[in-house]
Amino acid sequence: xxxxxxxxxxxxxxxxxxxxxxxxxxxxxxxxxxxxxxxxxxxxxxxxxxxxxxxxxxxxxxxxxxxxxxxxxxxxxxxxxxxxxxxxxxxxxxxxxxxxxxxxxxxxxxxxxxxxxxxxxxxxxxxxxxxxxxxxxxxxxxxxxxxxxxxxxxxxxxxxxxxxxxxxxxxxxxxxxxxxxxxxxxxxxxxxxxxxxxxxxxxx
Amino acid sequence: xxxxxxxxxxxxxxxxxxxxxxxxxxxxxxxxxxxxxxxxxxxxxxxxxxxxxxxxxxxxxxxxxxxxxxxxxxxxxxxxxxxxxxxxxxxxxxxxxxxxxxxxxxxxxxxxxxxxxxxxxxxxxxxxxxxxxxxxxxxxxxxxxxxxxxxxxxxxxxxxxxxxxxxxxxxxxxxxxxxxxxxxxxxxxxxxxxxxxxxxxxxxxxxxxxxxxxxxxxxxxxxxxxxxxxxxxxxxxxxxxxxxxxxxxxxxxxxxxxxxxxxxxxxxxxxxxxxxxxxxxxxxxxxxxxxxxxxxxxxxxxxxxxxxxxxxxxxxxxxxxxxxxxxxxxxxxxxxxxxxxxxxxxxxxxxxxxxxxxxxxxxxxxxxxxxxxxxxxxxxxxxxxxxxxxxxxxxxxxxxxxxxxxxxxxxxxxxxxxxxxxxxxxxxxxxxxxxxxxxxxxxxxxxxxxxxxxxxxxxxxxxxxxxxxxxxxxxxxxxxxxxxxxxxxxxxxxxxxxxxxxxxxxxxxxxxxxxxxxxxxxxxxxxxxxxxxxxxxxxxxxxxxxxxxxxxxxxxxxxxxxxxxxxxxxxxxxxxx
Ligand code: FES
Numbered sequence: 001x002x003x004x005x006x007x008x009x010x011x012x013x014x015x016x017x018x019x020x021x022x023x024x025x026x027x028x029x030x031x032x033x034x035x036x037x038x039x040x041x042x043x044x045x046x047x048x049x050x051x052x053x054x055x056x057x058x059x060x061x062x063x064x065x066x067x068x069x070x071x072x073x074x075x076x077x078x079x080x081x082x083x084x085x086x087x088x089x090x091x092x093x094x095x096x097x098x099x100x101x102x103x104x105x106x107x108x109x110x111x112x113x114x115x116x117x118x119x120x121x122x123x124x125x126x127x128x129x130x131x132x133x134x135x136x137x138x139x140x141x142x143x144x145x146x147x148x149x150x151x152x153x154x155x156x157x158x159x160x161x162x163x164x165x166x167x168x169x170x171x172x173x174x175x176x177x178x179x180x181x182x183x184x185x186x187x188x189x190x191x192x193x194x195x196x197x198x199x200x201x202x203x204x
Numbered sequence: 205x206x207x208x209x210x211x212x213x214x215x216x217x218x219x220x221x222x223x224x225x226x227x228x229x230x231x232x233x234x235x236x237x238x239x240x241x242x243x244x245x246x247x248x249x250x251x252x253x254x255x256x257x258x259x260x261x262x263x264x265x266x267x268x269x270x271x272x273x274x275x276x277x278x279x280x281x282x283x284x285x286x287x288x289x290x291x292x293x294x295x296x297x298x299x300x301x302x303x304x305x306x307x308x309x310x311x312x313x314x315x316x317x318x319x320x321x322x323x324x325x326x327x328x329x330x331x332x333x334x335x336x337x338x339x340x341x342x343x344x345x346x347x348x349x350x351x352x353x354x355x356x357x358x359x360x361x362x363x364x365x366x367x368x369x370x371x372x373x374x375x376x377x378x379x380x381x382x383x384x385x386x387x388x389x390x391x392x393x394x395x396x397x398x399x400x401x402x403x404x405x406x407x408x409x410x411x412x413x414x415x416x417x418x419x420x421x422x423x424x425x426x427x428x429x430x431x432x433x434x435x436x437x438x439x440x441x442x443x444x445x446x447x448x449x450x451x452x453x454x455x456x457x458x459x460x461x462x463x464x465x466x467x468x469x470x471x472x473x474x475x476x477x478x479x480x481x482x483x484x485x486x487x488x489x490x491x492x493x494x495x496x497x498x499x500x501x502x503x504x505x506x507x508x509x510x511x512x513x514x515x516x517x518x519x520x521x522x523x524x525x526x527x528x529x530x531x532x533x534x535x536x537x538x539x540x541x542x543x544x545x546x547x548x549x550x551x552x553x554x555x556x557x558x559x560x561x562x563x564x565x566x567x568x569x570x571x572x573x574x575x576x577x578x579x580x581x582x583x584x585x586x587x588x589x590x591x592x593x594x595x596x597x598x599x600x601x602x603x604x605x606x607x608x609x610x611x612x613x614x615x616x617x618x619x620x621x622x623x624x625x626x627x628x629x630x631x632x633x634x635x636x637x638x639x640x641x642x643x644x645x646x647x648x649x650x651x652x653x654x655x656x657x658x659x660x661x662x663x664x665x666x667x668x669x670x671x672x673x674x675x676x677x678x679x680x681x682x683x684x685x686x687x688x689x690x691x692x693x694x695x696x697x698x699x700x701x702x703x704x705x706x707x708x709x710x711x712x713x714x715x716x717x718x719x720x721x722x723x724x725x726x727x728x729x730x731x732x733x734x735x736x737x738x739x740x741x742x743x744x745x746x747x748x749x750x751x752x753x754x755x756x757x758x759x760x761x762x763x764x765x766x767x768x769x770x771x772x773x774x775x776x777x778x779x780x781x
């Protein structure tokens with residue numbers, strides 16, 4: 001419970017305008033709902049299940065630009081995050097075989113990030129697992145005033161400027177971070193997820 | 205209805221039977237298991253708890269009276285058992301002649317010796333690694349012959365051998381990846397295992413479906429939201445019905461006399477009513493189904509065009525031969541999430557409205573039409589898109605899914621109510637994305653009314669007169685758990701954030717006994733008997749909506765600690781002789 005600040009949370013509440021990533025970057029959990037080109041012939045390709053790999057690019061997971069590469073001009077600082085999938089460098093394999101591969105991408109002012117977070121960022125872009133560490137809902141909410149990621153299921157809140165640490169709600173751990181780099185103006189995965197994606201298995 | 209003397213006789217007979225047929229537990233196996241028949245479900249022995257509310261009529265009443273208002277002060281724990289998991293432990297410990305079956309969150313069923321607490325077997329359903337759970341819970345296992353039935357949160361219905369804990373069949377009901385899941389204890393009638401789907405917050409279309417207890421094959425499925433060409437289809441606009449909600453979260457009740465199963469249905473989706481104009485049948489209703497074929501034979505919609513997330517999923521309590529205004533009626537009594545105590549009656553033509561009266565502060569209805577019971581809604585307090593609208597009670601309602609109970613001796617209904625809590629919602633257009641939460645609103649804005657010193661209220665009502673008889677107020681806590689009432693003139697309930705388990709005098713409302721447990725109690729208490737001794741059992745294990753209310757209370761002037769400890773434990777109590 002290293003990051004669980006439920007008992008001393010001071011950032012909670014007021015009346016924030018929660019925006020949702022839904023309108024911007026909608027993710028279909030059923031892969032068949034995504035008309036991505038890479039996938040059509042490769043439904044059973046096990047590489048679709050693999051977590052984002054170093055060298056993968058990121059593409060929009062839904063919305064008007066679904067399937068398009070996320071490039072440097074895609075977001076302004078402080079814009080609502082978008083949901084994304086990783087795709088291999090040849091763009092043949094979209095890693096959308098499991099919803100656990102969903103990524104959220106946000107762009108923030110690097111001067112507001114702590115050192116660890118900054119080390120994963122590229123031109124202010126940050127990528128995290130979109131899978132809430134509480135009960136694995138998709139983290140689709142954004143509280144712009146506080147620049148906080150919000151999970152609509154049980155109100156967990158994560159601070160993306162501080163490695164997505166938990167700043168509210170029941171989530172026990174930060175979201176897993178996905179290191180990024182910028183290559184020719186395109187967002188590329190620079191390292192594997194840091195931290196566990198999703199919730200801890202309940203042990204018996 | 206059994207009278208007092210008759211009850212005593214039956215109890216004595218059952219005690220004898222219990223001592224004869226007391227189950228022997230071999231390592232990992234139940235010996236001498238007593239098959240659960242239709243006859244037993246319709247007339248359960250007083251010492252057993254074979255159905256969600258013990259009896260098909262949903263009373264949540266045990267005729268046992270060894271533990272009573274005189275000696276309950278001496279109630280003490282006999283044994284406990286740690287379930288090994290967190291989150292909301294909501295299921296009643298089911299008891300069949302000395303064997304207890306406990307369902308927990310994460311698809312676990314545990315068989316225990318009900319007298320000693322010794323583990324007999326443990327079943328664990330493997331949940332998919334990518335499952336998301338809005339409500340990680342289970343409300344219990346159903347019984348039929350020598351099988352148990354678990355409706356799991358990955359939307360699988362599973363039959364388990366009651367003797368060994370081995371899985372016998374496993375049927376996919378719908379697709380969890382689309383936000384379809386189950387939390388209820390199934391209802392079994394004549395070998396048909398009925399379930400309903402949760403998921404009203406994911407844009408699903410609700411249903412009740414029946415499965416063959418032997419094979420797991422689907423027999424029928426009745427959607428709670430009709431297609432346009434079906435009766436009620438004209439209460440929806442365009443394609444809204446396809447994702448209209450009407451989930452079925454909670455076990456139905458059943459009237460063997462009429463062969464009708466009654467199911468409560470959930471909110472219309474998404475939350476704000478202007479996003480799905482029309483009455484939206486059969487959401488927020490009670491529907492009457494023939495369990496043989498799923499045919500709908502009646503309904504009553506408590507409120508139309510739901511906009512408050514007031515699921516009416518708790519099935520009505522059936523009270524046969526209730527005198528009401530000089531008449532004798534077969535009543536359906538529903539203390540509702542919309543804050544009204546609804547009394548309906550079953551007639552040959554279907555379900556008819558009798559009366560409705562608020563049991564908590566309610567500002568969304570200006571009144572009800574006397575003939576039909578249709579609420580007259582105040583638009584000022586009906587959430588809509590693009591505007592902050594406040595309303596009372598909150599979206600958790602006057603009474604959420606936890607069940608009230610009815611005591612045929614006191615003739616009172618015991619309601620675990622929440623008062624003094626209101627809500628502000630602002631509807632917003634949200635695109636429906638399969639598998640993502642779809643509320644159509646910015647949620648999490650519940651508030652206390654100024655000066656409130658309590659929320660939780662245990663209320664006793666006379667359903668024949670629609671009058672409140674007594675109320676117990678719990679300071680600075682919600683009350684979020686089902687009630688049990690017994691022939692010992694008692695009402696048991698947990699539900700408070702101080703982890704207490706309470707016993708009240710059923711006639712006066714006096715608090716007679718309480719004890720702090722490991723966690724907060726969301727579980728449904730039961731009474732049972734083994735070898736002539738009466739026991740009370742309940743699971744303590746806080747989570748889900750009880751915790752969400754706690755998180756809300758932590759942000760109010762009450763400044764409560766949101767940290768109510770989690771971790772499930774089965775508690776069994778008895779009075780020391
Ligand atoms: S799943 Fe995100 S807060 Fe529970």
